[in-house]
Amino acid sequence: MMRSKVLSLVPRATGVCRHMSTATKLTTVAVDDKTGIATLTMNRPPVNGLNLDLLRDLNQSIGEVEGNKSRGLILTSSNPTIFSAGLDILEMYKPDKDRIREFWTALQDVWLALYGSSVPTAAAINGHSPAGGCLLATSCEYRVMLPKFTIGLNETKLGIVAPKWFMSSFLSVLPRREAERALNQGRMFTTEEALSIGLIDEVAISKEQALDKCAQFIGTFAKVNPLARSLTKQQLRAVELQQLENERAQDLERFLFFVNQPSVQKGLGIYLESLKKKAKN
Numbered sequence: 001m002m003r004s005k006v007l008s009l010v011p012r013a014t015g016v017c018r019h020m021s022t023a024t025k026l027t028t029v030a031v032d033d034k035t036g037i038a039t040l041t042m043n044r045p046p047v048n049g050l051n052l053d054l055l056r057d058l059n060q061s062i063g064e065v066e067g068n069k070s071r072g073l074i075l076t077s078s079n080p081t082i083f084s085a086g087l088d089i090l091e092m093y094k095p096d097k098d099r100i101r102e103f104w105t106a107l108q109d110v111w112l113a114l115y116g117s118s119v120p121t122a123a124a125i126n127g128h129s130p131a132g133g134c135l136l137a138t139s140c141e142y143r144v145m146l147p148k149f150t151i152g153l154n155e156t157k158l159g160i161v162a163p164k165w166f167m168s169s170f171l172s173v174l175p176r177r178e179a180e181r182a183l184n185q186g187r188m189f190t191t192e193e194a195l196s197i198g199l200i201d202e203v204a205i206s207k208e209q210a211l212d213k214c215a216q217f218i219g220t221f222a223k224v225n226p227l228a229r230s231l232t233k234q235q236l237r238a239v240e241l242q243q244l245e246n247e248r249a250q251d252l253e254r255f256l257f258f259v260n261q262p263s264v265q266k267g268l269g270i271y272l273e274s275l276k277k278k279a280k281n
């Protein structure tokens with residue numbers, strides 16, 4: 001059955017996959033007709049850096065999944081080695097004063113939409129997932145990761161501070177003591193370490209298997225009343241969601257103040273240079 005504007009038909013392992021109305025270019029949404037599960041794929045080369053455009057497209061796609069009665073949402077990446085490199089540092093380095101406001105507001109929107117999503121969510125982490133990438137993954141209810149990649153909130157290593165709501169997602173997954181230590185250290189975990197600490201739920205040997213495992217997780221809710229499940233999830237997450245809703249304006253001002261500090265700008269510049277040098281070598 002056609003459930004939205006259909007752009008193309010692509011066969012997948014589980015059923016016929018319908019590409020939904022993604023007028024956007026940096027994300028795609030494909031809904032499996034058999035399972036009813038939507039796969040939201042980030043596609044912003046080279047590293048899925050979360051810039052304003054990708055954040056806007058993510059928002060639109062999450063909204064689309066909420067609106068099209070999908071049974072669940074799987075977040076993944078089209079890049080074979082990178083889930084997301086986190087926030088695009090170019091948005092924060094020597095920023096344009098209007099754009100950076102829109103950028104942070106769009107990031108808040110994405111977190112509110114994903115962490116607060118009414119459908120079951122899972123991340124198929126098919127590559128590295130630092131900082132903002134880890135935020136996206138930990139905003140989902142389940143995580144399956146491929147071997148030999150890294151995940152974590154490395155902000156302190158960059159001389160920046162993860163906001164409270166980044167920490168909320170992290171704390172919804174890890175025990176407080178582990179979360180506190182990892183945040184203070186800015187620690188990046190290998191796939192194997194992430195599994196042993198509970199930052200991810202399963203390891204998969206391929207992206208296809210990761211998607212299947214995520215679909216299996218979402219399938220565990222098949223016999224649960226959807227309204228009861230979604231209200232339960234929303235009650236469990238309400239405190240953190242409400243806190244950001246209440247403090248959005250202050251959170252934005254705090255971010256702007258912090259990111260515009262000369263020492264933070266200097267640190268971001270050095271970090272960008274080191275990334276570029278690494279890319280050249």
Ligand SMILES: CCCCCCCCCC/C=C\CC(=O)SCCNC(=O)CCNC(=O)[C@H](O)C(C)(C)COP(=O)(O)OP(=O)(O)OC[C@H]1O[C@@H](n2cnc3c(N)ncnc32)[C@H](O)[C@@H]1OP(=O)(O)O
Nearest residue numbers: 049085086087088089090128130131132255258275276279
């Ligand atoms: C009191 C409360 C106050 C609150 C204040 C709030 C403060 C701000 C909070 C900000 C919160 C979140 C922060 C972030 O998300 S910052 C981003 C952190 N991300 C990283 O550290 C990852 C950096 N990247 C990497 O480690 C690697 O690139 C990779 C992802 C492992 C991939 O490695 P690779 O070898 O495959 O690719 P590489 O050659 O390194 O990169 C290719 C090109 O992409 C550029 N690039 C990589 N990452 C980023 C990025 N995050 N932003 C912008 N650009 C990036 C890299 O420079 C290469 O570019 P080029 O080809 O040389 O031009």
